[in-house]
Amino acid sequence: xxxxxxxxxxxxxxxxxxxxxxxxxxxxxxxxxxxxxxxxxxxxxxxxxxxxxxxxxxxxxxxxxxxxxxxxxxxxxxxxxxxxxxxxxxxxxxxxxxxxxxxxxxxxxxxxxxxxxxxxxxxxxxxxxxxxxxxxxxxxxxxxxxxxxxxxxxxxxxxxxxxxxxxxxxxxxxxxxxxxxxxxxxxxxxxxxxxxxxxxxxxxxxxxxxxxxxxxxxxxxxxxxxxxxxxxxxxxxxxxxxxxxxxxxxxxxxxxxxx
Amino acid sequence: xxxxxxxxxxxxxxxxxxxxxxxxxxxxxxxxxxxxxxxxxxxxxxxxxxxxxxxxxxxxxxxxxxxxxxxxxxxxxxxxxxxxxxxxxxxxxxxxxxxxxxxxxxxxxxxxxxxxxxxxxxxxxxxxxxxxxxxxxxxxxxxxxxxxxxxxxxxxxxxxxxxxxxxxxxxxxxxxxxxxxxxxxxxxxxxxxxxxxxxxxxxxxxxxxxxxxxxxxxxxxxxxxxxxxxxxxxxxxxxxxxxxxxxxxxxxxxxxxxxxxxxxxxxxxxxxxxxxxxxxxxxxxxxxxxxxxxxxxxxxxxxxxxxxxx
Numbered sequence: 001x002x003x004x005x006x007x008x009x010x011x012x013x014x015x016x017x018x019x020x021x022x023x024x025x026x027x028x029x030x031x032x033x034x035x036x037x038x039x040x041x042x043x044x045x046x047x048x049x050x051x052x053x054x055x056x057x058x059x060x061x062x063x064x065x066x067x068x069x070x071x072x073x074x075x076x077x078x079x080x081x082x083x084x085x086x087x088x089x090x091x092x093x094x095x096x097x098x099x100x101x102x103x104x105x106x107x108x109x110x111x112x113x114x115x116x117x118x119x120x121x122x123x124x125x126x127x128x129x130x131x132x133x134x135x136x137x138x139x140x141x142x143x144x145x146x147x148x149x150x151x152x153x154x155x156x157x158x159x160x161x162x163x164x165x166x167x168x169x170x171x172x173x174x175x176x177x178x179x180x181x182x183x184x185x186x187x188x189x190x191x192x193x194x195x196x197x198x199x200x201x202x203x204x205x206x207x208x209x210x211x212x213x214x215x216x217x218x219x220x221x222x223x224x225x226x227x228x229x230x231x232x233x234x235x236x237x238x239x240x241x242x243x244x245x246x247x248x249x250x251x252x253x254x255x256x257x258x259x
Numbered sequence: 260x261x262x263x264x265x266x267x268x269x270x271x272x273x274x275x276x277x278x279x280x281x282x283x284x285x286x287x288x289x290x291x292x293x294x295x296x297x298x299x300x301x302x303x304x305x306x307x308x309x310x311x312x313x314x315x316x317x318x319x320x321x322x323x324x325x326x327x328x329x330x331x332x333x334x335x336x337x338x339x340x341x342x343x344x345x346x347x348x349x350x351x352x353x354x355x356x357x358x359x360x361x362x363x364x365x366x367x368x369x370x371x372x373x374x375x376x377x378x379x380x381x382x383x384x385x386x387x388x389x390x391x392x393x394x395x396x397x398x399x400x401x402x403x404x405x406x407x408x409x410x411x412x413x414x415x416x417x418x419x420x421x422x423x424x425x426x427x428x429x430x431x432x433x434x435x436x437x438x439x440x441x442x443x444x445x446x447x448x449x450x451x452x453x454x455x456x457x458x459x460x461x462x463x464x465x466x467x468x469x470x471x472x473x474x475x476x477x478x479x480x481x482x483x484x485x486x487x488x489x490x491x492x493x494x495x496x497x498x499x500x501x502x503x504x505x506x507x508x509x510x511x512x513x514x515x516x517x518x519x520x521x522x523x524x525x526x527x528x529x530x531x532x533x534x535x536x537x538x539x540x541x542x543x544x545x546x547x548x549x550x551x552x553x554x555x556x557x558x559x560x561x562x563x564x565x566x567x568x569x
Contacts, residue, residue, distance in 0.1 A: 053454065085460025091458075096455075097452060098452070135483070159455070166460065
């Protein structure tokens, strides 16, 4: 139920401005891949191109190929809606739908495209998804209460439950813990470890310890200066990147001698 | 720095705070005072009509018998206006905020706002001289084919000056209010929630259903209520368009009357108890508008828990 992603020679533009230059990367199925790098280096932008969410930003466009098990996401006739239903996303700030109950939030993606689901199936799916997001025990008695009443960490896990309810191939996470306290962060990190048994997970993080804790592979992005495009500097096993990187810039960054 | 500096209340900033809070309080009180003054005036002036013997009121059957047909007429005209205008306004607002290319959206928004700047007498003249004439064949068709419904019972008015025409003209007049307010609210939908829907694989319309409309719901209700306020109180257009008469169920015959038009048409030649009667009618309109707004508030607060404000 999970697929690999291969990116070939990808350039990302905002209008005429080249934001990310010439990235090629192979993301393994059923693994956790972390993107690290300084602010503004394009790692979040690049992450968004993996499920075409960058298209929400006016003027953003890409050149190159992103292959999901060999199928180009940017091929002719590919519908971004279909792409996003296969490649889910969790955002920096928890964003459950405020007008929906916890239960409806989990089912939100499943009910899309006029799909019908019986109440019994829905109950099973809600329980399975919330258990998958380690949230079931905390909310099982208040599934009909609004999702916005939960704590920040619970809301973020609700968003993860919502993402896995549609059974995607890949889950992208854009700094999912940056708005959370350390205990909630730990809960999410534990969850990421469990998710990789079933899903391909790609996570952007500013927290290098987090990258070291949760990921199998790490990609380091950097930017030469303001107005210059972001680039992929080095990509390899997390252990190698943090202990014995090839590039000087990577070593400077992971050892804290950067910026 | 000494300890006393913590308790000092000097400085221009503090004075500015006081001036500002005073001014804001005064403005708030002024609104209440004006509203209370209007209500008081209406009540005092209306008392003679409310207490007069039934035979002396126009129609000879008392104030209640005089007022209720035009209350119903007012509500019919306003409801027709909203039924037509609300879906169109929401559609136009969504098109401007989420579908149209940026240049077109700005131009369209400007045109819609211009609609609000046209004086109501112009709408009235247009409705009376053009729309009524052009639409009367449609009324004949309705009478022939759907006449079994009481609201489309024939024979249709030959001039087309009916409550339905008045309602259509009113709908054009309330359209810009509902459209501009809805558009502003749609634009304020948090990006976060729009992206949440899109990232789940929602189409644009599904994204709007999941995140924009629920977020905008209280705002849409407020916008519709403001439109309703305008439709209830609109005078000139109705006075010109509607060939008024007794209350009738059929929307395509001449007849019916609204409170505001009734006041406008009769006030210039009224005297004595007749003036008082008309002001009492104004009081009724005031109460209806107040009630409508309170119901709207109630609808908005009923779902507060899910409003996203917490």
